[in-house]
Amino acid sequence: QGVGGLHDGLIDGARVEEGLLGDDPVVLGALHERALRARARALGLLLGVGLAEGARLLDGREQAAGQNAGRLNPFESVLISMLLAHELELEQLRKDLPEKFAAGEVEFDYPYEGRYHGVFKDRQYGAAKALYDALGIPREDKARRAEWFLDNFRFFGAPACAFFTLPAEFGLREACDLGMYAQTVMLGLTAHGLGSCPQTSLGFMANVLRPALKLPEDQRLMFGLSFGYPAEDPVNEVRTDRAALGDAVFFHQ
Helix, strand or coil: CCHHHCCHHHCCHHHHHCCCCCCCHHHHHHHHHHHHHHHHHHHCCCCCCCCCCCCCCCCHHHHHHCCCCCCCCHHHCCCEEEEECCCHHHHHHHHHHHHHHHCCCCECCCCCCCCCCCHHHHHHHHHHHHHHHHHCCCCCCHHHHHHHHHHHHHHHHCCEEEEEEEECCCCHHHHHHHHHHHHHHHHHHHHCCCEEEEEHHHHHEHHHHHHHHCCCCCEEEEEEEEEECCCCCHHHHCCCCCCCHHHHCCCCC
């Protein structure tokens, strides 16, 4: 049955715990949509602003879920530029972006250091090792690693990519809101059977993407999100370690 035919009783904590909902994308999609509506009602921030014709996953539900309780509503000004594989721009970018990056022609709208220390550096290395082990690329093969990294700028073969921006006057706190927004979009894609990959690396190429996307002067590019149906590839089976609860959450007595 369709999403509209799912009754309220289906969303039941006991059923979820027992695993009775399974992984049916129709059921998961309905759960996702109800959760977003419920959160929007709780904050009273439902914008109901459609962002792209035919892009049902990028509509007002995701916008409402990305708001903070301060009611700033920053996403009335957020621009999401979406390119699909049938558009010439995306195919041209698959060619231009790797060439420009390899030539050192990069430009950031937001600064990026990418240097970590302590446990954060360990996690960065651990994630890289898991990835390159799955790809079968040893650490000493720098050339192959560098070539694979360029696939970031080919969108990893994805048929579509969304680019997330913020108004130029916004700062760190609004960037946090944007991250919540993007995570909600990713959960929505997952619930409907698609995979996605958020890419900071696409934010390195504002000099190329800004004119290609025809971004207004008052918008700054933060990152991109490539998405599509996941391919059967060992790299998509990689799962990085997670910090223990006690390392991330502190309970005050």
